[in-house]
Structures are given as structure tokens and as C-alpha cells.
Amino acid sequence: MVPYVPGKPISEIQREYKLERVIKLASNENPLGPSPLAIQAIKDHLHDLHRYPDPTHFELIKFLSDLWQIPVDNIALGNGSDEILDILIRICCEPGQGILQSRGAFSAYGVSAQSARAKLYEVNLLPNYQFDLDGIRDFFLKNAGSHQIRLIFLPNPNNPTGSLLPQKALESFLQDFDKLANKDDIYIVLDEAYTEFVRDPEYVSALKYFHNFKNVLVLRTFSKAYGLAGLRIGALVGPADLVNIYNRVRKPFNVNTLAQVAVKAALRDEDFIKASQLLVWNGLEYFYREFAEMGLPVIRSQGNFVMFDTKREAAKVYQALLRKGVILRPVANYGFPSHLRINVGLEEENKLALSALKEVLQQIPKTKKDMNGNGSNY
Numbered sequence: 001m002v003p004y005v006p007g008k009p010i011s012e013i014q015r016e017y018k019l020e021r022v023i024k025l026a027s028n029e030n031p032l033g034p035s036p037l038a039i040q041a042i043k044d045h046l047h048d049l050h051r052y053p054d055p056t057h058f059e060l061i062k063f064l065s066d067l068w069q070i071p072v073d074n075i076a077l078g079n080g081s082d083e084i085l086d087i088l089i090r091i092c093c094e095p096g097q098g099i100l101q102s103r104g105a106f107s108a109y110g111v112s113a114q115s116a117r118a119k120l121y122e123v124n125l126l127p128n129y130q131f132d133l134d135g136i137r138d139f140f141l142k143n144a145g146s147h148q149i150r151l152i153f154l155p156n157p158n159n160p161t162g163s164l165l166p167q168k169a170l171e172s173f174l175q176d177f178d179k180l181a182n183k184d185d186i187y188i189v190l191d192e193a194y195t196e197f198v199r200d201p202e203y204v205s206a207l208k209y210f211h212n213f214k215n216v217l218v219l220r221t222f223s224k225a226y227g228l229a230g231l232r233i234g235a236l237v238g239p240a241d242l243v244n245i246y247n248r249v250r251k252p253f254n255v256n257t258l259a260q261v262a263v264k265a266a267l268r269d270e271d272f273i274k275a276s277q278l279l280v281w282n283g284l285e286y287f288y289r290e291f292a293e294m295g296l297p298v299i300r301s302q303g304n305f306v307m308f309d310t311k312r313e314a315a316k317v318y319q320a321l322l323r324k325g326v327i328l329r330p331v332a333n334y335g336f337p338s339h340l341r342i343n344v345g346l347e348e349e350n351k352l353a354l355s356a357l358k359e360v361l362q363q364i365p366k367t368k369k370d371m372n373g374n375g376s377n378y
């Protein structure tokens with residue numbers, strides 16, 4: 001089994017390279033920290049920590065239900081959305097059944113599938129790094145009987161490419177599945193970890209389809225825009241029968257007390273989300289300008305990060321940057337051996353990271369051959 005490779009923690013690089021200052025732009029975290037309202041809520045509940053958390057997540061689910069206008073029976077919480085997707089795979093797939101995704105899609109689905117002895121099927125990306133929805137549908141229809149695919153994962157926007165599914169294409173995809181006779185045996189999971197950062201008017205959250213399509217599941221996380229990655233909490237929206245099964249399978253105390261109260265407070269902090277969005281959008285524009293100047297191609301991103309082509313062996317660039325105290329994210333495991341992913345940090349962090357990158361690029365020659373992958377060269 002190939003485990004998930006997380007971004008390197010700051011403390012590890014400080015120890016290993018004896019550096020004081022380390023800039024981490026490797027895990028798409030919010031550089032502004034948690035919302036001040038969330039921090040206050042956490043402080044207010046520290047004295048409750050001798051008690052077990054509310055296993056029903058009652059208050060927070062009610063709050064989310066009002067916010068999203070979705071009944072409470074259709075919402076559940078997990079220890080990060082990665083716990084939810086892991087449990088979904090265990091619920092839906094018998095060993096030997098499988099999940100389907102695009103190449104270049106977020107890698108956690110495949111890791112969870114492997115650990116549940118489920119199969120992972122993948123369809124190639126289009127040359128412009130977009131998901132090939134027609135290809136995914138056709139693969140499913142052609143192999144449905146033999147492969148027993150139970151879940152289709154669509155991260156929207158996707159990490160690490162930052163690309164999104166246009167509304168029209170997504171709608172017709174969902175309609176096609178809605179017409180299937182055995183549609184109840186298959187769920188389409190829209191993982192919307194970066195939904196708050198999308199600017200493209202072509203985008204629509206699948207929360208909108210909740211009432212139209214029975215086999216659509218939506219994942220949300222509070223790790224990215226809400227700045228609460230360290231607390232581990234994410235949400236699932238889906239049909240009541242599946243949510244019910246999920247709640248039986250998950251551990252009763254999977255979401256701790258501080259996470260429950262912090263998210264409720266953070267959801268009220270609209271100013272904080274606005275500031276986070278602005279920071280990301282300005283940062284992305286800065287990255288686009290700088291990478292254009294460096295002559296390095298980027299994929300326009302709808303997340304808080306961007307994937308760029310170093311035109312070199314990216315592993316070498318990554319290592320040289322670590323020695324300078326800058327942590328970016330290699331994406332060779334996604335089939336992109338010449339690319340790296342960088343997330344937007346504070347203005348100063350972005351500047352320092354790019355100036356380190358410029359120095360490093362001078363020392364590492366370009367590869368002659370275009371290594372440019374489309375996610376198909378594993």
C-alpha cells in the first residue's frame with residue numbers, strides 16, 4: 001500500500017536543515033490562522049475538556065442546516081473530510097468493488113480505497129488538465145457490470161491542478177447517472193474543499209443539486225478557508241439513508257468539542273472569510289505575474305494554490321528549496337514530475353518563496369525533454 005504523502009511539517013525542516021525560519025506553502029493552509037471568533041470559542045470551552053464531545057454534533061449540524069437550507073438528517077460530520085471519504089469507501093465498497101476518478105485527482109481517495117481492499121479505476125485527464133467527464137461516464141457505463149464501481153470521486157475544484165467542473169458539463173453528467181436503472185448503487189462524491197476560493201462564474205456547488213439528484217454526495221472541509229486544519233473537521237451532505245449508515249459506522253466521538261464550537265463560531269465570521277479570499281486572490285494574481293516573468297507555465301487555479309511547471313526535474317527543485325527553508329509540494333505522485341504546487345501565503349512569504357525559487361532555478365538546468373505530464377505517466 002502506498003500511503004498518503006502529506007506536506008512536510010515546519011518543525012521537521014527546521015530540525016533537519018538547522019534553519020530558524022521556514023516557510024511552508026505545501027498544504028493549502030490558511031496563512032491568516034484560525035478566525036479570531038473561533039479562537040475565542042475554543043478558549044471559552046477549554047474548561048469542558050474533561051467531558052466527552054457531543055456525539056450527535058447537534059448544535060453545529062443545526063447551524064449548518066440553517067446555513068445551507070438542508071435538513072439535519074442529510075448532514076453529518078467527520079474528523080476531517082478525509083475521515084468521511086474513508087468511511088464512505090468502507091460503507092459502499094465490498095473488497096474487490098471499486099471507485100472511479102480522474103488521473104490527477106486528489107490522492108486520498110485512492111489511498112483509502114487501497115486500505116479498504118477496494119479497486120481504484122482512473123480515466124485520463126484532458127490535455128488542458130481538466131477532468132474528462134465524458135470519459136469518466138463512458139468508462140463507468142462500459143465497465144459497470146465487470147468492475148462494480150460504487151463511488152465516483154470528483155474534487156471540485158481539484159487539488160493539485162486547481163481546475164473545476166463547469167456547471168453545464170456537471171449537470172449533464174449528473175443527469176446521465178440519474179437515468180441509470182441501478183442509480184441507487186452508485187454515489188457521485190463532489191469534494192468541495194476549496195469552494196470558498198472559486199471565482200469562475202462557471203462554477204456551482206453541488207449543494208444546489210441536493211434536492212434534484214438522489215445519488216450526489218457533497219464533502220466540505222473547515223481545514224482550508226476556515227483555517228482549522230489542526231482541529232480536523234469536515235462535513236458530509238447526502239441522502240438520509242446513507243448519512244444514517246455513516247453515523248453508525250463512524251466513531252461516536254470522532255469530532256472533538258473544540259472543533260465543534262470553533263466551526264460554529266468561524267461560520268459566523270464573514271469578515272474573516274472575505275479577508276482570506278482577498279488574500280488568496282491577490283496572491284494568485286501575484287503568482288501568475290511572477291511565473292509568467294520566469295517563463296514557467298501555470299494552470300489557472302480556483303483553489304488557494306497553483307501548480308506550475310518548473311521545466312526541470314521538480315524533485316531537485318523541491319530539495320534545493322527545502323535547504324533554503326521553503327516547503328512546496330511535489331506532485332510527481334500525481335503524474336506531474338516537472339511540476340510543483342505552491343499555496344498562497346502571507347505577502348511576505350510569497351515573496352520570499354519566489355525569490356528562493358528564482359535562485360534555485362538558476363542552479364538547476366532545464367531538462368531537454370518536456371517532462372510535462374498529463375497525469376497519465378505513473
Ligand SMILES: *Cc1c(COP(=O)(O)O)cnc(C)c1O
Nearest residue numbers: 080081082106159193221223234
Ligand atoms: C485538503 C483536502 C481535503 C481534506 O481536508 P480535511 O478536511 O482536512 O481532511 C479533502 N479534499 C481535498 C481535495 C483537499 O485538498
